[in-house]
Amino acid sequence: MVSLGPVESAVREALAEVTDPELPVLTIEDLGVLRDVTVDQDGRVEVTITPTYSGCPAMDVIRGDVERVLAGHGWDNAVVRTVLSPAWTTGWMSDEGRRKLAEFGIAPPGPVAVDLVRCPRCGSAETRLVSRFGSTPCKALRACRRCLEPFEHFKPL
Amino acid sequence: MSAGAALAADLFAYALRLGDDALVLAQRLTEWSSRAPALEEDIALSNIALDLLGQARALLTYAGETEGAGRSEDDLAYLRSEREFTNCQLVEQPNGDFAVTMARQLFFSAYQLALYRRLAASADATLAGVAAKGVKEVAYHADHAGGWVVRLGDGTAESHRRMAAAVEQMWPFTHELFEADELTGRLAGAGVGVEPSELATEWEEHVEGVLSEATLQGPPQSGESAGWRPAGGRRGVHTEHLGYLLAEMQHLHRSHPGAQW
Numbered sequence: 001m002v003s004l005g006p007v008e009s010a011v012r013e014a015l016a017e018v019t020d021p022e023l024p025v026l027t028i029e030d031l032g033v034l035r036d037v038t039v040d041q042d043g044r045v046e047v048t049i050t051p052t053y054s055g056c057p058a059m060d061v062i063r064g065d066v067e068r069v070l071a072g073h074g075w076d077n078a079v080v081r082t083v084l085s086p087a088w089t090t091g092w093m094s095d096e097g098r099r100k101l102a103e104f105g106i107a108p109p110g111p112v113a114v115d116l117v118r119c120p121r122c123g124s125a126e127t128r129l130v131s132r133f134g135s136t137p138c139k140a141l142r143a144c145r146r147c148l149e150p151f152e153h154f155k156p157l
Numbered sequence: 158m159s160a161g162a163a164l165a166a167d168l169f170a171y172a173l174r175l176g177d178d179a180l181v182l183a184q185r186l187t188e189w190s191s192r193a194p195a196l197e198e199d200i201a202l203s204n205i206a207l208d209l210l211g212q213a214r215a216l217l218t219y220a221g222e223t224e225g226a227g228r229s230e231d232d233l234a235y236l237r238s239e240r241e242f243t244n245c246q247l248v249e250q251p252n253g254d255f256a257v258t259m260a261r262q263l264f265f266s267a268y269q270l271a272l273y274r275r276l277a278a279s280a281d282a283t284l285a286g287v288a289a290k291g292v293k294e295v296a297y298h299a300d301h302a303g304g305w306v307v308r309l310g311d312g313t314a315e316s317h318r319r320m321a322a323a324v325e326q327m328w329p330f331t332h333e334l335f336e337a338d339e340l341t342g343r344l345a346g347a348g349v350g351v352e353p354s355e356l357a358t359e360w361e362e363h364v365e366g367v368l369s370e371a372t373l374q375g376p377p378q379s380g381e382s383a384g385w386r387p388a389g390g391r392r393g394v395h396t397e398h399l400g401y402l403l404a405e406m407q408h409l410h411r412s413h414p415g416a417q418w
Contacts, residue, residue, distance in 0.1 A: 054290050055211025084215065085286035087293075132301055133201035137208060137294075141197060157293050 007039045014073045015047070021061045022136045025104045028062060032092025035083060045070060045078040050088045052157070053137040090156050107142065107153040117153050119144035127151075164347065168223040168281065170243070170340055171350050173233070174391060175284075176216030177244035180234060181399070182265060183209035184406050188252055201301060205262070208294040215287045235410035239400045240393040247330035249390075249399040256309055256316075256323035262302035264327055267363040268334045269295045271356040280348040303367040310371025317372065324368065325377045333388040334360070340391075 015037070018028050028034040028049065036048040047066050051059050063080045070078040090109035098108035107120045107127075117127050124146035131141040132155070140155045158166070186206035193199035217230040247265055252258045273295055276288035309320040335357045344350025368375055377383045387396070409416065 051211070051290075053208055053211060053294060054215060054287075055207035055209070057207070083286075084290045085282065087286070087290040089293075131197035131201055132297055133197070133204040135200065137204050141200075155297075 005039065007043070007045075008037050010073075011037045011039070011045055011047070011070065011075065014069055014075075015066065017069050018062065018065045021058050021065075023101070023104075023106070025100045026097050028066075030094050030097030030100060032088060032094065032097070033062065045075045046081060047078060048081045048083055050083050052088050054084075056137055058136075088157070090154065093154075101154055105151065106139065107151060109154045109156040117142060119147060119149065120151055121149050122147040164349075165223045165225065167340055167344055168284075168349070169220050171344055172216050172220035172223060172284070174243045175287075176213045176220055176233070177242050178248050178265075178269075179209040179216065180213035181242070181244045181402065182248040182261075183207070183213060184402055185248065185250075185252060186258075189258065194255055202258075205298050205301070208291070208298070212287060212291045212294075215283075215290075219283050219287070231410070235407045239395055239403055242395065242399065242403070243391050243393055244395075244399075245330070245333050246387055246390040246396050247327065247334065249395060249402060250327065250330060251398055253323065253326070254319060255305075256319045257326060259302050259305040259309070260320070260323040260327040262298060263306050263364065263367060264331050264334075266295055266299035266302055267360050268331075268356060270299050270363070271359040272351055272353075275351045275355070279350070284349065299363070306367050306373070307371040310368070310373040320371065321373055324373055324375075325380065325382055328376050329382045329385045329387055331360075332386040333390060336388060336391070338391060 012029070012034075015029065015034060016027050018034075020026050020028065020031055020033070023031070031052070033049050033052065034047070035050050036046075038046045038048075040046070047070070049059070049062060049066070059082065063082070066080050067078060070076070093109065101108040102120050105120050107117050110116060116125055118125050119127050119142075122144060124144055126145040127142050128145060129140060130143050130150065134141045134152050138154055138157070139152045141150065142153045143150045183206040186202050186209070189202040190199060190206075193202055213234070214230050217233045221228040221230060221233055247261060250257075250261055270292065273288040273292040277285055277292055279285040279288065306320060306324075309316040311317070312320075335353045337352055337354050341350055341352055345352040345355075365375055389395070
């Protein structure tokens with residue numbers, strides 16, 4: 001792990017204000033969408049982000065939010081770069097991100113077992129898939145067989 | 158032309174093919190928005206369209222870069238005419254009933270899945286990146302379409318009849334997916350592209366597995382579509398349906414150049 005310079009750390013701290021517009025409890029760092037922060041010798045900041053899904057419409061908003069937040073902290077020449085490789089997977093989501101998702105009522109992607117999805121409300125493992133596709137590309141619709149509540153699941157990718 | 162310029166020209170043409178496939182099918186699928194048989198399905202079809210649109214954006218942006226003439230993804234999507242589109246004819250076919258949409262999706266997603274799996278190892282970093290990103294999305298599309306083909310094929314007499322008719326109607330357009338030409342030969346030789354004929358076995362196993370579970374037949378043995386092998390999409394020759402699709406997709410951009418949301 002390369003240690004971060006003071007400016008990189010300050011930029012990362014500032015970027016904690018940028019959340020996913022469709023999952024407002026998660027910062028882009030929690031989600032693993034924030035890939036890198038570099039500062040060149042002239043002090044120019046470059047932020048690298050990666051989409052969760054190829055067509056994720058949140059990317060344009062996130063790019064704008066990063067520029068706006070950094071400008072607010074005085075880095076008004078920041079460049080935001082989007083990369084596809086290595087491809088984002090749910091493995092990039094932090095444990096903190098998974099915990100926040102569950103608290104928000106969205107079943108987080110499991111680290112291993114794909115079929116075992118617990119109801120974020122009652123905790124039952126007896127849940128069923130309603131549809132592989134939900135309100136955003138990254139989520140599926142499920143329902144709990146015990147408490148009968150429908151819920152969203154951040155699907156493993 | 159130098160070797161580098163020749164490769165760039167090939168990359169432009171290849172990225173355009175891949176991008177046009179994704180773009181045209183995305184446009185077709187959005188025609189279902191607010192019209193699908195159930196809310197969940199409406200959302201599913203729009204999500205599949207969105208994934209494909211994202212892939213198309215990356216591919217058309219890359220096509221524009223390799224061309225080096227300053228064309229953006231929007232220029233390529235909105236300012237080319239029908240004969241300049243090099244998508245396969247399968248993706249431009251009208252939605253028909255829900256069974257036709259699902260047959261078309263299964264056939265295309267199974268093809269795209271086999272293609273992206275291989276393309277993820279391309280010597281071209283951008284194509285490899287797009288494919289590695291898209292391959293898991295496409296696996297969801299193929300599962301979704303396959304699930305419906307099984308449910309409808311192995312459903313009621315009426316759903317079986319319509320699913321069988323849809324498979325028969327879409328099948329002739331699948332032949333074109335596996336046709337090689339000079340471009341694919343050169344790019345496969347350079348380790349950049351994939352020879353389409355290499356995908357046939359994996360595709361057949363995938364599709365035949367679904368069809369057999371759905372109690373459906375594979376390629377039509379008789380009737381008007383047996384032996385019919387339409388092709389030409391890669392050379393810009395299309396069925397009559399693409400022009401109408403492009404008219405709807407491009408109208409706003411062409412009527413109001415530079416318009417922004």
